[in-house]
Amino acid sequence: xxxxxxxxxxxxxxxxxxxxxxxxxxxxxxxxxxxxxxxxxxxxxxxxxxxxxxxxxxxxxxxxxxxxxxxxxxxxxxxxxxxxxxxxxxxxxxxxxxxxxxxxxxxxxxxxxxxxxxxxxxxxxxxxxxxxxxxxxxxxxxxxxxxxxxxxxxxxxxxxxxxxxxxxxxxxxxxxxxxxxxxxxxxxxxxxxxxxxxxxxxxxxxxxxxxxxxxxxxxxxxxxxxxxxxxxxxxxxxxxxxxxxxxxxxxxxxxxxxxxxxxxxxxxxxxxxxxxxxxxxxxxxxxxxxxxxxxxxxxxxxxxxxxxxxxxxxxxxxxxxxxxxxxxxxxxxxxxxxxxxxxxxxxxxxxxxxxx
Amino acid sequence: xxxxxxxxxxxxxxxxxxxxxxxxxxxxxxxxxxxxxxxxxxxxxxxxxxxxxxxxxxxxxxxxxxxxxxxxxxxxxxxxxxxxxxxxxxxxxxxxxxxxxxxxxxxxxxxxxxxxxxxxxxxxxxxxxxxxxxxxxxxxxxxxxxxxxxxxxxxxxxxxxxxxxxxxxxxxxxxxxxxxxxxxxxxxxxxxxxxxxxxxxxxxxxxxxxxxxxxxxxxxxxxxxxxxxxxxxxxxxxxxxxxxxxxxxxxxxxx
Numbered sequence: 001x002x003x004x005x006x007x008x009x010x011x012x013x014x015x016x017x018x019x020x021x022x023x024x025x026x027x028x029x030x031x032x033x034x035x036x037x038x039x040x041x042x043x044x045x046x047x048x049x050x051x052x053x054x055x056x057x058x059x060x061x062x063x064x065x066x067x068x069x070x071x072x073x074x075x076x077x078x079x080x081x082x083x084x085x086x087x088x089x090x091x092x093x094x095x096x097x098x099x100x101x102x103x104x105x106x107x108x109x110x111x112x113x114x115x116x117x118x119x120x121x122x123x124x125x126x127x128x129x130x131x132x133x134x135x136x137x138x139x140x141x142x143x144x145x146x147x148x149x150x151x152x153x154x155x156x157x158x159x160x161x162x163x164x165x166x167x168x169x170x171x172x173x174x175x176x177x178x179x180x181x182x183x184x185x186x187x188x189x190x191x192x193x194x195x196x197x198x199x200x201x202x203x204x205x206x207x208x209x210x211x212x213x214x215x216x217x218x219x220x221x222x223x224x225x226x227x228x229x230x231x232x233x234x235x236x237x238x239x240x241x242x243x244x245x246x247x248x249x250x251x252x253x254x255x256x257x258x259x260x261x262x263x264x265x266x267x268x269x270x271x272x273x274x275x276x277x278x279x280x281x282x283x284x285x286x287x288x289x290x291x292x293x294x295x296x297x298x299x300x301x302x303x304x305x306x307x308x309x310x311x312x313x314x315x316x317x318x319x320x321x322x323x324x325x326x327x328x329x330x331x332x333x334x335x336x337x338x339x340x341x342x343x344x345x346x347x348x349x350x351x352x353x354x355x356x
Numbered sequence: 357x358x359x360x361x362x363x364x365x366x367x368x369x370x371x372x373x374x375x376x377x378x379x380x381x382x383x384x385x386x387x388x389x390x391x392x393x394x395x396x397x398x399x400x401x402x403x404x405x406x407x408x409x410x411x412x413x414x415x416x417x418x419x420x421x422x423x424x425x426x427x428x429x430x431x432x433x434x435x436x437x438x439x440x441x442x443x444x445x446x447x448x449x450x451x452x453x454x455x456x457x458x459x460x461x462x463x464x465x466x467x468x469x470x471x472x473x474x475x476x477x478x479x480x481x482x483x484x485x486x487x488x489x490x491x492x493x494x495x496x497x498x499x500x501x502x503x504x505x506x507x508x509x510x511x512x513x514x515x516x517x518x519x520x521x522x523x524x525x526x527x528x529x530x531x532x533x534x535x536x537x538x539x540x541x542x543x544x545x546x547x548x549x550x551x552x553x554x555x556x557x558x559x560x561x562x563x564x565x566x567x568x569x570x571x572x573x574x575x576x577x578x579x580x581x582x583x584x585x586x587x588x589x590x591x592x593x594x595x596x597x598x599x600x601x602x603x604x605x606x607x608x609x610x611x
Contacts, residue, residue, distance in 0.1 A: 023443040049442040053435070054468035061432035061465070065439030068426045069406070073443065091429050196424040196440070198447060200403035204373070206418045208409075208427035 003178040008143045008168065009034035011179050012076070012102055015147040017042055019154040020185045022071035023049035025062035030114040031170035032078040032104040048187070056081040060088030067097035068207045070195025072154050072188070076102035078170075079120050080111065082128075089163060090129025094209030094220065096194075096227075098157035101135070101165045102150065104173035107332035115332020116170035118254060121309035124165050125283040132221055134228055135163035136235060137282040141258045143177040149280070151182045156235065158192075160227055167282065169305060171255045171334065237280035238289060242268070246275030248347055249297040251290065251314050253279050255334070256303050263340035272348040282310070287317035294318040299347050303340055304328045369393035371402045373422045382575040382582025384539040385413060385481065389420055391545070392450065392479055395552045396423065399560065405448040406440050408433040412454035413487040431462020434469035437476045448559060449476040456486045459495040459519050466525065473530030473564035477555045480521065480567055483574040484593060491577030495519045498596055503577070518596065522569045526602035532564035534603040538571035540589040544599070551601075554608070563607045571597055 006014070013035045016024075024043055026036040036052065043050035049066070053059035059075050066073040077085060082103050092099050105120045107113040124137050136156055140146035146168060153164040191197050196205055211217035241261050243249060248267070250260040257278030264274035277293060279286050294300060300318060302311045308326045315324055327343045329335050368374065371393035379385045396402045402423055409417040411430035418425035428436045433451035441449045458466050458480050469476065485503055486492040492505040496518050500509040510518075526534040533555055537548035548570055555566035571593045575585035 023439065025439060025442075051438070051442055054464060057432070058435040058438075058465055058468065061429065061435035062439030062442070064428075064432075065408075065426065065436035065441075066443035067439075068436075069440055069444050069447075071443045073439070087429055088432070095426075196406050196426060197444075198404040198406065199422065199424050204422050205424045206426070208418060210415060210427055 003180045005176050006143055006179045007034060007174065007176050008146055009104065009173045010038045011143050011147050012150050012166070013038040013042065014181060015151045016074055016100070016154070017046065018182050018184045019151045020072050020187045021048065021074060021154070022187055023066045023073045024075065025051050025053050025059045025066070025073070026075045027053050027056045027059050027077065027081060029078045029081045031106055031116070031173045032076050032102070034173070035076045035102060035104075056084035057087065060085040063099055064088050064092050064095070064097065067092065067099050068095070068196045070191035070197070074100040074102065076104070078104045078106045079108050079117070082120065082123060086127070086129040089135070090131050090133070091209045092163055093129065093133035093135070093224070094131065095207050096161040097207065098161050099163045100150065100153045100157050101163060103165055103167045105167065105169045107330070113332050114170065116255065116305065116334055117330070117332055118169050118256065118305040118309070119330065120167070121282065121304070121306060124167050125285070128163065128165070133224055134283045135165045136160065136231055137165045137167055138237070139167050139254045139280060139282050140172060141254050141278060143172065143175065144179040146172055147179050147181065160231055162227065162231070167254070169255050232284040235281055236284050236286045236289070238286040239278045239280060241276040241278070243275035243277060243293055245273055247273040247298050247351065248344055249275050249277055249293055249300045250303055250340070250344070251277045251279070251300055251310070252303040253282060253310060256305055259335060259337055260303050260340055262337040263344060266337055266341045267344045267348070270345065272344060274344050279310070285313045285317070287313065290314065290317040294322050298351050299323050299325060301325045301327060301343060301347060303335065305334060306330060369397045371396040371405075371422050373420055375419045377420055378416060379413065380576040382573060382585055383413070384570075384572040387539050387545060388479065388481055388570050388572065389417065391549045391552050392452070393421065394549065395556050398553065399556055401448045401556060401560070404446065405450065406444070408437050408449070408451040410451070410453040410457040412457050414452050414454060414481065415488065417452050431457050431460070432465055433457065434462065434465040434474065434476065434478065438469055438472075438474050441474065441476055448556065450479060451476065452479045453481065454487065455480075455482045455484065455494045455496040459521050466521070467528070470525045470531045470565045470567070471528045473532065475559055475562055475564060477559050478565075478567040479552070480569040481572045482521075482569055482597065483572040484518075485574050485577045487574050487577055496597070498592060520597060522567070522602045525567060530565050531567070531603045532605045533558045533566040533608045535601045536569040536571070536597060536599050538589055538594060538599055540571065540573070540586040554611070557611050558608055561607070561611060563605065
């Protein structure tokens, strides 16, 4: 396929179609709506299921229903909509059915605004619903990466029978960039051996998140934890930029990873050795690699479009004795490379003073 | 005994398992389960049926129906059934929901499923009380009816009026068949069975949303013995929730 100019939301939608999406259920919310609009035509033309639900609550439960039958299914939303989906996500996690969710984050809390934000890092990595579970969370920094990750997300969701959240801020959903689409996959005809397909010539199957006995529910939880451990082992993803000789390491995800890379280059032009560590999987968080890097850099600067959420994971990774700084903007304010550079320069100066 | 003379007159429907139910003595859930199962058997639908259990007393219905089943979050069964049906149009979908599930927390989902003409069948058990949580006021609790959360009797000035869901949903164009029956005596049970058969036939023919509401007994939370409870349906519920067909489209009439 040739590289074409794609809007992030539409690229995510087309890549999902190409991954073999059978059914989409969603509800309009800015800045995610183009994804739903794109599929409202594309899915129907392909004879696949598309439905605009009456709410995010209904949408996620439609997704849950379709997922129980073993088909590739997804929904997409933005921050307040994800809050409404948390109920369904918890049931889906406990039922261990594969679901892909795209979250194009906006400013919060509350109705907030429709500007880009990374304010829902905690929500997607820690609090996607009640009870002990973590979805697998992937955070693209470009439209191309969004395409690649959502394409991969369906495989991961099925492999682990888990929720995979592709989380991006409104910048990535809204901006246009060249991207190459993956090949069109055939929709799978066969269904997994746990799926509800009708009890024809076999015992009837049950999918439930209810376990009334304490020990049985604990057993379910232990199974989920085991799965999370396997995911932690195998699904860590990150990208590094000039970390080898870095003195200051900027840790940032999504859009901020990208902006930080520009800032790092600007810093290097001024003689400050800056590098960037960009987690792609927010859960599992690449803590081992970050801990390793912390041994070779003097300072870590976490940059986020929030009040410091991934910051917690960075601190957990490097320990309380390692100096970690934070720079963040909220409310939909997107820091420019100059803003990040200013902080890097200040840290650079402090490091110089210390060396004197 | 000569084998030729043996005639089987009663057996468990194939669409029911042989599990013992957890329902209280005098509860009519067992009757409702059986009617649904008989209908699926008679129409030969069991092997391609997917059911959704609610949150409420019938939460464990998936152990009793011998069909593939999922358990929904409280009130969300119609949304779940929608997802299943849209991804699998060849399957027969039913939800089995109580009054708290369908008429309170799930009021949004049921209205939109009916409005869309979602090709699913809803079995709505109305016993005017929350059973599983121990007898609180339901959206269908009658005026003056005592519950653990309306201990002085339902006060309309505080709690408002009971909802008549069949009447409400029948106003929607997507609803093809909506009927209210009752399980308080054999005559009405036979009628209820007929309504359930019609509802599944509506879905088989792809005519749209179908729902059968069944007035049901909850002796335990009404604090009545089983016989008294059946009488209470007849004397108190039927006058407020009149029985009959509320929506029968022309296409359904011609089935």
